[in-house]
Amino acid sequence: MANSAKLENDNSLTVIEDLGGGQMRSWSMRADQIAAHRKGAGFEALLTAKAKSDIAAAEAAALDALDEQ
Amino acid sequence: MPLISQSFAAGVPVRFAVPGNIARVKTVSGGVANSITIDLYKNGKKCAVDLSQVDAGDFATVPDGFDELWVTSTILQNVAVQYAVGNVGSNNGTFILSGTAGVAEQGSLYGASFASNAALGTGNEQIFAPGVNVNGVAIWACFISSYPSAAAASTFMGLIAKSGVAPTTAIDGDVLMALQNNTPTLVGAVANTIALPRPIKIAAGKGLWFRNSATVEGGGYRSIQYTVL
Numbered sequence: 001m002a003n004s005a006k007l008e009n010d011n012s013l014t015v016i017e018d019l020g021g022g023q024m025r026s027w028s029m030r031a032d033q034i035a036a037h038r039k040g041a042g043f044e045a046l047l048t049a050k051a052k053s054d055i056a057a058a059e060a061a062a063l064d065a066l067d068e069q
Numbered sequence: 070m071p072l073i074s075q076s077f078a079a080g081v082p083v084r085f086a087v088p089g090n091i092a093r094v095k096t097v098s099g100g101v102a103n104s105i106t107i108d109l110y111k112n113g114k115k116c117a118v119d120l121s122q123v124d125a126g127d128f129a130t131v132p133d134g135f136d137e138l139w140v141t142s143t144i145l146q147n148v149a150v151q152y153a154v155g156n157v158g159s160n161n162g163t164f165i166l167s168g169t170a171g172v173a174e175q176g177s178l179y180g181a182s183f184a185s186n187a188a189l190g191t192g193n194e195q196i197f198a199p200g201v202n203v204n205g206v207a208i209w210a211c212f213i214s215s216y217p218s219a220a221a222a223s224t225f226m227g228l229i230a231k232s233g234v235a236p237t238t239a240i241d242g243d244v245l246m247a248l249q250n251n252t253p254t255l256v257g258a259v260a261n262t263i264a265l266p267r268p269i270k271i272a273a274g275k276g277l278w279f280r281n282s283a284t285v286e287g288g289g290y291r292s293i294q295y296t297v298l
Contacts, residue, residue: 023188
C-alpha cells in the first residue's frame with residue numbers, strides 16, 4: 001500500500017501513510033472534523049516528508065472539493 | 070449537530086446510515102423551492118414523518134428515533150442536512166439547545182479515527198495536538214496492543230492527555246490507559262492488549278498521545294475513535 005489521501009462519498013477524508021515493512025498509520029475524519037485537525041500542529045505535521053509529498057496533490061484536490069460545497 | 074453536506078443528482082435518492090431523532094435541511098444551493106425530500110427509517114421501516122418537498126430550515130423530530138435517512142433532490146444541487154440525537158431545535162438557522170446529550174448517548178457518532186501499527190520506540194505517537202482541542206474531545210473507543218522487541222524486555226504503553234508539550238514520562242499528564250507488557254525470557258515476545266473501558270471526554274486545550282516509556286516495540290497495534298467537539 002502506498003501513501004494516499006481520499007475524499008470519501010460522505011466527504012470524510014482518509015489519509016494512509018505507509019511507513020514501510022508493513023507498518024502504517026491512518027487518519028480518517030468526518031467532513032466537519034477536518035478543519036479542527038488542520039489547526040496548529042495538525043495531523044499533517046505528523047506525516048513523514050515523503051508521505052506529505054505523495055499525498056499533497058490528492059489531499060489538496062480533496063480539500064478543494066470540500067471548499068466548493 | 071452532525072452535518073451531511075454534498076452534491077445530489079436530480080431524482081437520485083442517497084442513503085445515509087445515521088442515527089438520530091431530528092433531521093433538518095440546513096442549506097440548498099439550487100434556488101428551487103421545496104426541492105428536497107427526506108425519508109426516515111428505523112429498523113428498515115419508514116417512519117410516519119413527512120419531510121417531503123421541503124426547503125432549507127425545515128425539520129422533523131422523530132420521538133422514537135431513526136437509524137437511516139434517504140435524501141432526494143429534484144434538481145442537481147448541493148444540500149446540507151443536519152441530524153442529531155437529543156433535544157435540539159432550530160429557528161431560522163439559530164439553534165436552541167434545550168438539553169445536552171451525554172457522551173455515551175452519542176457513542177456511534179465518532180468523527181475521527183486514528184490507527185497505527187508502527188513499532189513505537191521509547192517516545193510518543195501523537196493522536197492530536199492541543200491546538201486541535203478547542204472545545205473538548207470525546208473519546209469513544211481505544212485499544213492498544215503491544216509486544217517488546219526482545220525477550221526479557223518490556224513495553225510500557227499509555228494513552229496520555231496533556232496540555233502544552235508532549236509527555237516526557239509515563240505519568241506526564243492524564244494517563245487514560247496504561248499497559249505494561251513484560252515478556253519472560255523462556256516464552257519470547259508476547260503481545261498484550263488493553264481497551265478503553267468507557268467513553269471519556271478530554272478537557273479543552275489538551276492534546277492526546279500514545280506513549281511507550283520502555284523498550285522499543287517489536288510490534289504494536291493502536292486504534293482510537295473520537296470526536297472533536
